[in-house]
Amino acid sequence: ETGVTQSPTHLIKTRGQQVTLRCSSQSGHNTVSWYQQALGQGPQFIFQYYREEENGRGNFPPRFSGLQFPNYSSELNVNALELDDSALYLCASSLVSGKDSGYTFGSGTRLTVV
Amino acid sequence: AQSVTQLDSHVSVSEGTPVLLRCNYSSSYSPSLFWYVQHPNKGLQLLLKYTSAATLVKGINGFEAEFKKSETSFHLTKPSAHMSDAAEYFCVVTPYGGATNKLIFGTGTLLAVQP
Numbered sequence: 230e231t232g233v234t235q236s237p238t239h240l241i242k243t244r245g246q247q248v249t250l251r252c253s254s255q256s257g258h259n260t261v262s263w264y265q266q267a268l269g270q271g272p273q274f275i276f277q278y279y280r281e282e283e284n285g286r287g288n289f290p291p292r293f294s295g296l297q298f299p300n301y302s303s304e305l306n307v308n309a310l311e312l313d314d315s316a317l318y319l320c321a322s323s324l325v326s327g328k329d330s331g332y333t334f335g336s337g338t339r340l341t342v343v
Numbered sequence: 344a345q346s347v348t349q350l351d352s353h354v355s356v357s358e359g360t361p362v363l364l365r366c367n368y369s370s371s372y373s374p375s376l377f378w379y380v381q382h383p384n385k386g387l388q389l390l391l392k393y394t395s396a397a398t399l400v401k402g403i404n405g406f407e408a409e410f411k412k413s414e415t416s417f418h419l420t421k422p423s424a425h426m427s428d429a430a431e432y433f434c435v436v437t438p439y440g441g442a443t444n445k446l447i448f449g450t451g452t453l454l455a456v457q458p
Contacts, residue, residue: 272448277445285445287445321446336384
């Protein structure tokens, strides 16, 4: 059983650019959630995908978008990068809702915007 | 609205002494509660979860937590700290029901273990 894999592990982008982060969910999991963890803070929910559709969204602007593929892997896209987008981006997979089973997190992608 | 408050941003203990990390929650419904641990440059690992079964929940690595509805608390404890326990700990709530069971994280408690 493989865990959640995220790529790349580190990334440096310039303000105004666009970035795509990738996530492979744990085998058997069909739901993917993305979280943003700014330095010194707890992770904040960005959105969740289930059956290739967005299934809930946190308080993030539309320039944060995502995709889920038939194999349940996922992408997080951020357009028009801002300095405040610098953070650790965590992907979590679960089976259905994850309420009872919990979520499996990847190690994250550290994004730095300069 | 659901939320969690971690009462201590930093806790320092000596190796072999008890650990207590405090968490209060706010929820309109019966919540599911979790504790996650995050080691430096690593992802989040689930320590334990409460989902309306037994109020005393045992987790991995000797950690346990007790759900106290009257106090709206879910404190994390361990009888004897080990050096490897040094990490950041997050108390997490997810609301009952709803289509999206997003995790709502506290601000974290950084646990230092002194030799």
